[in-house]
Amino acid sequence: AGDLAGLDEEGVKAFLTVAVDEVFQTKVEELEKKALADGRPPMSLARSANYITLVSMDNAWSDHLQNMENLKEAVLLRKYQNLNPVDEYKNEAFNLFQGLQDKMRFNSIFSLWQSFVAAPSNVPQN
Structure with missing residues (x-):
């Protein structure tokens, strides 16, 4: 939350976009690894x-x-x-x-x- 204090609206959007994208990419990688481990196709x-x-x-x-x-x-x-x-x-x-x-x-x-x-x-x- 401290990272957002000095940002304008566009800065907040950019910050949140990067943060959400990182979480999403991490989850996608995790789920793909699990799918491969379970024998599901790539x-x-x-x-x-x-x-x-x-x-x-x-x-x-x-x-x-x-x-x-x-x-x-x-x-x-x-x-x-x-x-x-x-x-x-x-x-x-x-x-x-x-x-x-x-x-x-x-x-x-x-x-x-x-x-x-x-x-x-x-x-x-x-």
């Missing part, structure tokens, strides 16, 4: 990460499609407020898409973190 961790990311993106995309349907209905009501529905749809859809991208990033990183980094490494196997 790169099984990368395949698992790809799967987790794909599932996170798919879930976010499904939610986004539902949000777009809801937006379509909501925008039609705005014509009664003398607003241009096409312009309203464009603006709101753009905001929803930015939210989709943020949600995909967050969910993927959170799921990977939960699966690989936060997972206890000394859990006995049955």
Whole structure:
């Protein structure tokens, strides 16, 4: 915490990025060694990460499609407020898409973190 005291926002981001990357790389190396010791093929961790990311993106995309349907209905009501529905749809859809991208990033990183980094490494196997 003392290392962060004199840093501005960008400095804190850079510090945390390096710290998280170091923890993640250490955990990845540890899990790859364990996978090889257990007889699993190399790169099984990368395949698992790809799967987790794909599932996170798919879930976010499904939610986004539902949000777009809801937006379509909501925008039609705005014509009664003398607003241009096409312009309203464009603006709101753009905001929803930015939210989709943020949600995909967050969910993927959170799921990977939960699966690989936060997972206890000394859990006995049955």
